[in-house]
Amino acid sequence: MIITGDDSEYIAFVKARLRDQFLMTDLGPLRYFLGIEVSSTYDGFYISQEKYIQDLLARAALGDEHTVETPMELNVKLQLTDGDPLPDLTRYRHLVGSLVYLAVTRPDISYSVHILSQFVFAPTTVHYSHLLRVLRYLRGRITRRLFFPRSSSLQLQCYSDATWASDPSDRRSLSAYCVFLGGSLIAWKTKNRQRFLVRVLRLSCVLWLC
Template sequence: MIITGNDSEYIAFVKARLREHFLMTDLGPLRYFLGIEVFSISDGFYISQEKYIQDLLACAALGDERTVETPMELNVQLRASDGDPLPDPTRYRHLVGSLVYLVVTRPDISYHVHILSQFVSAPTLVHYSHLLHVLRYLRGTSTHRLFFPRSSSFQLQAYSDTTWGSDPADRRSLSAYCVFLGGSLIAWKTKKRTAVSRSSAEAELRAMALLTAEVTWLWWLLADFGVSITTPTTLLSDSTGAISIA
């Protein structure tokens, strides 16, 4: 059980009452939980999965110590038919599944993990080589962390972007967004669209609609936590056509 809050006396009271009914050990301030490391400082706290990454790299048993600067090469379009099938896809599936959990603290690989996860049913040697590329990127960036400042405004700001017809198999687009609460990144996602967009403006507008639904949900969630958002949420997009339609 994790007990959080800023009232130390009430937290001590709750722990004392719990000890009256349950056998429990007080492990002190949160440091490590479910593969996520938490570092608290006076200005805020960091969360990372550095140890999780090191364990993942050890499991992958890469044959060299190379690192790369990007998770995936630019403009890569993977197909299900690329390359020869892997003799045993178990390792590929395990590594991709581990990367899906890593996205909890590493939004920079969200798009690339989404791409690789589409081929877990029948991965090929080409897909596996791109998976190793992501792992080499993580080796060089294992210390990257998310920072959540203690003093931050309760103002939501959202960003959306999309590809247009980027999947060579079905021409569907990939939408992505991220949402900040003040200076804290609190939500991000990459999602393949269910319908084919006939223009880049339509694809961007669908991405904005997806993000609007997420922001609306966040408003209600923050209200449940007692945080009232009184100012409109800024939604940023790089598509002049979609902005004009919106």
């Protein structure tokens, strides 16, 4: 259980009452939880998954030390028929699943992971090569973190964008959004959408902020 707040006396009271009812241990300030690292400073909080990335790269065993500047090449349009089917699907699925969890703190790979996750049921050699590119990108950007400042406004801002019927398999649009609370990025997502749903999303964001 994680207890948060700025009233230290009340937090101590809650902990004492919980210890009366349950067998529990006070582990102190939150620093590491389910692969997510939390660092507290005077200015705010940093959230990262550096150790998780290191473990992921070790499991991937890339076999080289190359890094790349972007998680995916510009204007790539992957399709189901690209390349030859992989003889073993387990490795691809395992790595993509790990990247899905990593995207909890790494919005910079959200788009790439969304694209690659569409092929987990029948990945090919081409899909796998693009998966390795994401891992090489992470190797060169392993220390990137999310920052949540202590002094920040509570103004909510939402940004969204979309392609136009860009998916070569079903001609759906690809939409993405991110939400900021003051200077803190609190939510983001990339997803295939029907065109009219993208318009609804944009209109909802505008109305919400008005």
